[in-house]
Amino acid sequence: MKSYSLNQHVFRLAAGLVLLSTLAILLSVWSSTTEHAKRELAESLEVARYVVAEVFSNREEQLFTNARVLTDDFGFKSAVASQDNATITSTLENHGNRVGADVMALLSLSGSITSSTSKGLQSGQQFPHPQLVQNALQQGGQNAFIVVNNELYQVLLLLVEAPNPIAIAAIGFKIDEPVLARLKSITLSDVAIVAEKQDSIIFKQSTLSDAQENYKRVNGVDELSWLSFIPSNQAQLITQYIPLFSDSDTKITLELSESAQTLLTEFAKLQKQISIIAALLLAISLIIAALFAKRISRPLRRLSTISQEIAAGMYNHKTFVTSHTTEIAALSDSFQSMQSNIQMREKQIQFQARHDLLTGLVNRYHISDVIEKKLSNKESFSVIGINILRFRNVNDVFGYSNGDFCLHTLSGRLEKLGGEAARLSGGEFLWMPKSRLSGNDLASIQTELEAPIYAENVVITLKLSFGQLHCPEDADDSSTLLKRLAITLDHARHLPEHRVRYSPDFDAEYTRRISIITELKQALHRDSPELSLVYQPKLCLDSSSISHAEALMRWTSKTLGFVGPDEFISVAEQAGLIGAVTDWVIKRAINDTKTLVDNNVDVCVAINLSAKDILNKSLLPQIKSRIAEAGLSPTQLAFEITESDLVSDAQGVYSELGLYREAGFTLAIDDFGTGYSSLSYLKSLPVNELKIDKSFVLNLDKNQSDQQIVKTIIDLAHNFDLKVIAEGVETLPSLSLLNQWGCNYAQGYFISRPVPVEQFMQWYKDNKNTDWISQ
Incomplete structure (x- = not known):
């Protein structure tokens, strides 16, 4: 077959393609502009639909807020419960005037109108839409659009509960011409609302003029074709129908309309212009292609060949x-x-x-391949996981450059040990020694690796944790090995020696922790009844009265059963959920304190906070806001901070505690004697009370060492002008000793076990005059 040059090919093809190309461009442009015009109209209608939905949603939220204020009003609920029609009507009128509602009514649970401020809803009549009443009863509330007395309203039905449903409150705003005019000004589309009952129009309100009402209606842009974009004398309205409400015999529809005529005319002009330009550009392109084809074809073929070889x-x-x-x-x-x-x-x-660029060691991916090869070859080997404890503190205290130097130094020490080493992430390493190591061997290596590091005139001592696995006994693939290595390292960091050999029991512990995290997160999110607060009273030994109580969290999971607070609080702190736990406890405790006050139970409720909670600068303003909303004072809440938490960020904690003290809250050091007891921090801490750990109190009446410790702590606290609380009091002799030594408060099972708030109120009333010391 005869071959042709690039130039000849261009000209031969150009002559045949020019006509087809021009036609294709015209059709493509026509199709594209047509679709673009349809998209413009569709997007305009969609934006309008979204804006209308947002407006009605905001009105619904306003209705809900106003209705909730009404239904939560204690006086209103009391009037409803007592069927005080005069008070009900007055409340409805006042509330309606205050929020600008056009409809305010109260319905019985059967749908009968008890009281109303609207002429269209007469007392004694049945509500015209019984299905809405049923929906409100089932769902706790119902939003809808209804026609009353030839006028359209957006109404919200909301249950009145005390605490069981006793009535239904209805509140609504009129949808009239100003509302539609406002929607048109926002959406730039014409708006109409039509209500039909049994195929007959009972209400219609529209922003369309009489002339526009006669335009040809097109139901959405999908009914437009390319022929529709040919300019004609017949005006068209693109209309989108949005159902607002429907029941057995009534249907209310929102109509959004856009006039397509202006847009269609503009696009027709644009299509003509683009057609001319496309034809000219195509012709010019053919000429340019012919001129340059011959000149560039030969080197381009060569470069094409070379590029393919490079790609290979x-x-x-x-x-x-x-x-x-x-x-x-x-x-x-x-x-x-x-x-x-x-x-x-x-x-x-x-x-x-x-490889890891910082240390030069191989990374997780490479070491995973090495492990897989060893396992596939049936080799027996050990894997040592090494983690730098509190490595973030090293970066924070000494700077990231020194932190990087520590990582580089540690990797060099690992390489000198022989075998294969890898950096997994952060301060975590993996080392595969040439042979299995005994416990003593690993202890010696730990000492060697923890040797001080000298960097930039500072000496840095790293504390490392070690997790050891033997393969293939402990894992038969790399992913399982790395997972179990992480679990083992996590277990090791809680041990005094920070070294441990993998045990299958770790998997069960890890699985339980994951389950606790998952279940606790869901329970907090749902405010599940699985979570509860119980209250343990504190006996004031000075007056022999109950003036304080501690709020304690309890969790009984449907899947995990009872989970002790020591377990799930610890897991929550590790998983970053402690903030959510604290928020739940504070919210519930404030609500319960309000209940106690309302029932004449005058006690100060103590809530436990961690150092992370104290350092959360947004927590104190939230607490202030919530107690203000509940009508409580700061003296009705107290906070206990565990002693060991105080050293985590002493300066920051002291500063924040000072703000709590200035706000009027009572502060106590919890579990005193088990952490880092120091006279210096007792002197500087802005606290009111000191709480002796129960380990010193449980056997106080039998153990002389505990007696000496407790008496010393009481004297010490009083010298610092601090009040003393003893927890774990379980016998009368122990209580008598504490009273004799001047302890201010006692807490324990001898007085009462922790009980729910309802039982606590009854216990308080039953024991208000009990003489605890003389019994």
Whole structure:
């Protein structure tokens, strides 16, 4: 077959393609502009629909807020419960005037109108839409659009509960011409609302003029075709129908309309212009292609061949092409530079893909491949996981450059030990020694690796945890091994020696922790009844009265059963859920304190806070706001902070505690004697009370050492002008000793076990006059 040059091919093809190309461009442009016009109209209607939905949603939220204020009003609920019609009507009128509602009514649970401020809803009549009443009873509330007395309203039905449903409150706003005019000004689309009952129009309100009402209606842009975009004398309205409400015999529909005529005319002009330009550009392109085809075809073919060879990994080209054309010569030089750079970057990428750039050790992906190969070859080997404890503190205290130096130094020490070492992430390493290590061997290596590091005139001592696995006994694939290694390291950091050999029991503990995190997160999110607060009273020994109580959280999971607070609080702190737990406890405790006050139970409720809670600067303003909303004073709440938490960020904690003290809250050091007891922090801490840990009190009447410790703590606290609370009081002799030594408060099972708030109120009333010391 005869071959042709590129120039000949261009001309031969151009002559045949020019007509087809022009036609294709015209059709493509026509189709594209048509679709674009339809999208413009569709987007305009969609934006309008969204805005209308948002407006009605905001009105619904306003209705809900106003209705909730009404239904939560204690006086209103009392009037409803007592069927005080005069008070009900007055409340409805006042509330309606205050929020600008057009409809205010109270319905019985059967749907009968008890009281109303609207002429269309007469007392004694049945509510015209019984299904809405049923929905409100089932769902606790119902939003809808209804026609009353030839006028359209957006209404919300909301249950009145005390605490069981006793009535239904209805509140609504009129949908009239100003509302539609406002919607039109926002959406820039014409709006109409039509209500039909049994196929007869009972209400219609529209922003369309009489002339526009006669325009041809098109139901959405999907009914438009390319023929629709030919300018004509017949005006068209693109209308979108949105159902607002429907029941057995009534249907209310919102109509959004856009006039398509202006847009269609503009697009028709644009289509003509683009058609002319496309034809001219196509002709010019053919001429340019013919002129340059011959000049560039030969070097381009050569460069094409070379690029394919480079793509195949061949980087041995020294000379590419020679051309008198500057661009072709530059392209040839670029190809040569590209070959060199690709070769260099490929080597660099291969290294980076398998190594940690900071330490030079292999990374997780490479060591995973090594482990898989060893396991597939049935090799027996050990894996040691190494984690730098509190490595973040090293970066915070000494700076990131010194932190990086520590990582580099530690990796060098690992390489000197032989075997294979990898950096997994952060301060976590993996080491595979040449042979299995005994416990003593691992202890010696720990000492060697924890040797001080000298960096930039500072001495840094790292504390490491070690987790050891033996393969293939402990894992038969790399993913399982790395997972169990992480579990083992987590277990090791809680041990005094920070070393542990993997045990299958760790998997069960890990699974339980994951279950606790998952279940607790869901319970907090749902405010599940699985969670509860119980209250343990504190006996004031000075007056022999109950004036304080401690709020204690309890969790009985449907799947996990009873989970002790020591367990789930610890897991919550590790998982970052302690903030959500604290928020739940504070909210519930404030509500319960309000209940106690309302029932004449005058006690100060103590809530436990962690150092993380105290350092959360947004917590104190939230607490202030909530107690203000509940009508409580700061003296009715107290906070207990565990002693060991105080050293985590002493300066920050002291500063924040001072703000709590200034706000009027009572503060106590919890579990005193078990952490880092120090006279210096007792002197500077802005606290009111000191709580002796129960480990010193449980056997107080029998153990003389405990007696000496407790008496010393009481005297010490009083010297610092602090009041003393003893928890764990379980016998009368212990209580008598505490009273004799001047302890201010006692707490324990001898007085009362922790009980729910309802039982606590009854217990308080039963024991208000009990003489605890003389019994």
